[in-house]
Amino acid sequence: MSTYPHTTRAGIKRVKELGLGCMEIEFVHGVRMNAERAGLVSETAKEEHIALSVHASYYVNLNSREPEKITASCQRILRAARIGSICGARNVVFHPAFYGDKSPEETYAIVKEHVSGMTDTLREEGCQILLSPEVMGKVSQFGTLEETLNLCSEIEGTTPCMDFAHWHARTGKANSYDEFSSILKLFEQKLGKKTLRQMHIHVSGIDYGPKGERKHLTLAESDFQYRDLLKALHNSGAGGTIICESPNQEEDALLLQKTYRALLNAET
Ligand SMILES: [Zn+2]
Structure with missing residues (x-):
């Protein structure tokens, strides 16, 4: 958000400048990047040592009644x-x-049928990227914690996107050290220690009601117990990347990083 010009490569450099380590490329309104530019993005990310993920279009429903919408x-x-x-x-x-x-x-x-079909296609093409179904925040959306973990344990070439804010908003619970720890225990049971060490996580502040997620907030505005989450992640041996989706993206990302590092320092 604090990048000028507003390009992916400038974003990667800005992430590095801020002292952060990962970035999600938002293809949420479609992919407007060609292969040539994608190659340059890869070079920049390698130079700056920034781990990348991408977010696919919001206009997806693998359970549509209309077959052409699924395609x-x-x-x-x-x-x-x-x-x-x-x-x-x-x-x-x-x-x-x-x-x-x-x-x-x-x-x-x-x-499951459609996700398996997509991983087959990607494998045939020699494309190594993992598909990450997200834990979703609204009760109308497929993507409970259990559905997501089961799906990923059944299909090779997938790994969950663990959105802890979504899960808290959807359940009105899942917001304490003990709850986070038991989620991570379940994660490890279903997917193994290796996957626990390479988690992909979304975090933000969040507003919610009976139907789940309403909108994202800053961590300071919300009741989300991010310190407890970070403590649970650390104590359960989890690793990987955390993408901050608060409206003040950079600030909350830095707050998460600072809080996590303070936890590590408190131990030594
Ligand atoms: Zn998402």
Whole structure:
């Protein structure tokens, strides 16, 4: 947000300048980057030692009643995956589906079929990028904690996007050290220690109601217990990347980093 000009490569340099270590490229309104520019992004990220992920289009519903909308959804995710892969991104985050008039079980089976189809396609193309279904914040959206962990344990080539703010907003709970710790224990049981050490996490402040997520807030404005989350991550041996999605992105990212480092220093 504090980058000028507003380009991906300038963003990577700004992230480095701020002392942060990772960035998510937001293809949320579609991919407007060609392969050539993606190659330059990869070079810049390597030079600056910034780990990249990408976020696919918001216009995705793998459980649409209209088959052509499902095809278009897969194409959007695949396009983000292919360009993201050239950028050197490790994973592509996406919002899988809405339940609509189907049960969670039916929705799960349909989402699983399409996600498996996409990982097959990417593997055939030699594209190593991982697909990351996100834990979602609204009760109308596919993507509970359990659905996401099960999906990723069943399909090779996937890894979860653990959005702890979403899960808190959706349940009205999941906001204490003990709850975070048991989520991480479940994560490890389902996906193993190696995946626990390479987690992809979203964090922000969040406003919510009975239907879950309303909107993102800054950490200071919200009730989200990020210190407890960071403590639980550290104590459970988790590693990987945290993407901050607060409206004051850079500030809250730095706050998370500072808080995490203070936890590490307090130990030594
Ligand atoms: Zn998202």
